Amino acid sequence: MEQTQLENEIRQAVEGVEHPAFKRSLGDLGMYDRLEQDGEDVLRVFLKTPKQDRKQEIDIEAKVRGALQPLQLPGKVKIRFELDESLAPEETGNRIRGIKNIVAIGSGKGGVGKSTVTANLAAALKLRGHAVGVIDADIYGPSLGKLFGFNGRVALKGDGKNRIDPLDVNGIKLVSFSFMLNPDQAVVWRGPMLGKAVEQFLFQVNWGELDYLLIDLPPGTGDVQLSLAQLIDLDGAIIVTTPQNVALQDAGRAAHMFLEVKVPILGVIENMSLFVCPNCGHESHVFSKNGGQSLASRFKMPLLGEIPLLGDIMESGEEGEPIVLRERGGPVAQAFLAIADKLPTEIDKYR
Numbered sequence: 362m363e364q365t366q367l368e369n370e371i372r373q374a375v376e377g378v379e380h381p382a383f384k385r386s387l388g389d390l391g392m393y394d395r396l397e398q399d400g401e402d403v404l405r406v407f408l409k410t411p412k413q414d415r416k417q418e419i420d421i422e423a424k425v426r427g428a429l430q431p432l433q434l435p436g437k438v439k440i441r442f443e444l445d446e447s448l449a450p451e452e453t454g455n456r457i458r459g460i461k462n463i464v465a466i467g468s469g470k471g472g473v474g475k476s477t478v479t480a481n482l483a484a485a486l487k488l489r490g491h492a493v494g495v496i497d498a499d500i501y502g503p504s505l506g507k508l509f510g511f512n513g514r515v516a517l518k519g520d521g522k523n524r525i526d527p528l529d530v531n532g533i534k535l536v537s538f539s540f541m542l543n544p545d546q547a548v549v550w551r552g553p554m555l556g557k558a559v560e561q562f563l564f565q566v567n568w569g570e571l572d573y574l575l576i577d578l579p580p581g582t583g584d585v586q587l588s589l590a591q592l593i594d595l596d597g598a599i600i601v602t603t604p605q606n607v608a609l610q611d612a613g614r615a616a617h618m619f620l621e622v623k624v625p626i627l628g629v630i631e632n633m634s635l636f637v638c639p640n641c642g643h644e645s646h647v648f649s650k651n652g653g654q655s656l657a658s659r660f661k662m663p664l665l666g667e668i669p670l671l672g673d674i675m676e677s678g679e680e681g682e683p684i685v686l687r688e689r690g691g692p693v694a695q696a697f698l699a700i701a702d703k704l705p706t707e708i709d710k711y712r
């Protein structure tokens with residue numbers, strides 16, 4: 362067998378092995394280093410390890426040998442571990458290297474403007490000079506692509522190492538389930554597949570250095586929320602609701618769920634709070650008044666902001682440019698910038 366082909370096969374087999382402690386593949390953890398051939402009949406596989414732990418190494422070695430078995434390699438295989446502290450996943454815990462804050466955006470119901478809020482909050486954070494990424498994890502109705510001007514399929518570039526580059530929209534990094542679908546295609550994902558898909562969005566995307574990674578969750582309290590909470594340490598969740606009672610009840614359930622899985626709730630954003638007549642300027646509370654505030658009080662969490670009901674918010678979404686970017690000086694941008702400015706303090710409360 363040719364050397365490079367052999368090396369590729371070995372690399373692939375080794376990288377697929379799951380680390381016994383971190384429950385992620387050696388490839389994900391970046392532990393495969395190189396292969397050296399020693400004379401005719403000795404192959405040395407070099408693995409980088411963040412920490413010298415003999416017991417773990419024995420465990421990994423056994424697994425690696427198991428994975429190499431089907432290749433029927435000629436001669437002897439030796440597995441060597443070399444310390445590389447820069448890999449240190451235990452230091453970062455259940456975090457993603459390079460990402461400072463991960464915030465999930467949830468709601469009790471669909472249609473309350475969760476995605477619109479996510480897109481505009483991402484835009485506001487970007488305007489404040491932060492490096493921002495967004496995961497559209499709403500598998501049932503992924504719409505962030507569209508909100509940023511990408512309707513339907515988008516081919517993301519791979520880097521040849523099992524990872525993809527996110528889409529870069531004016532400096533905001535984005536991945537969405539919608540990139541894999543035709544515009545009218547429905548998705549049917551089941552529990553375990555969902556967990557896997559979310560995991561890939563977290564760990565197999567080249568996010569680089571980010572100040573904020575926002576995650577637009579599906580509405581309600583399902584599998585995606587749970588697998589997310591198990592996969593990483595979320596720095597917090599934001600609950601989006603509209604002011605009327607029915608929405609608030611569902612939002613309350615969503616809040617309960619986050620508390621149960623030990624995700625701190627950073628606050629509530631009330632969307633479609635108030636309708637300002639574009640002709641006469643008259644303000645009316647279309648749904649009802651102070652719903653967001655009462656939800657916030659009930660859970661002892663802050664009301665981060667109130668976003669008015671405005672045709673322009675909807676239209677700019679339809680046209681693929683969040684209103685915060687389109688009308689930077691406008692009242693909606695002001696509201697989102699104010700929310701963006703509150704985030705660090707709210708996150709710090711739980712650190």
Ligand SMILES: Nc1ncnc2c1ncn2[C@@H]1O[C@H](COP(=O)(O)OP(=O)(O)O)[C@@H](O)[C@H]1O
Pocket residue numbers: 468470471472473474475476477478502504632633668669670671672674675676678679
């Ligand atoms: N503040 C708002 N004013 C006017 N329309 C809004 C506002 N927020 C959201 N919308 C519109 O409501 C609809 C649902 O919003 P969306 O963000 O997709 O909700 P969700 O993600 O919660 O399902 C979209 O058509 C969106 O443009």
Ligand SMILES: [Mg+2]
Pocket residue numbers: 475476477499502503504
């Ligand atoms: Mg949505």
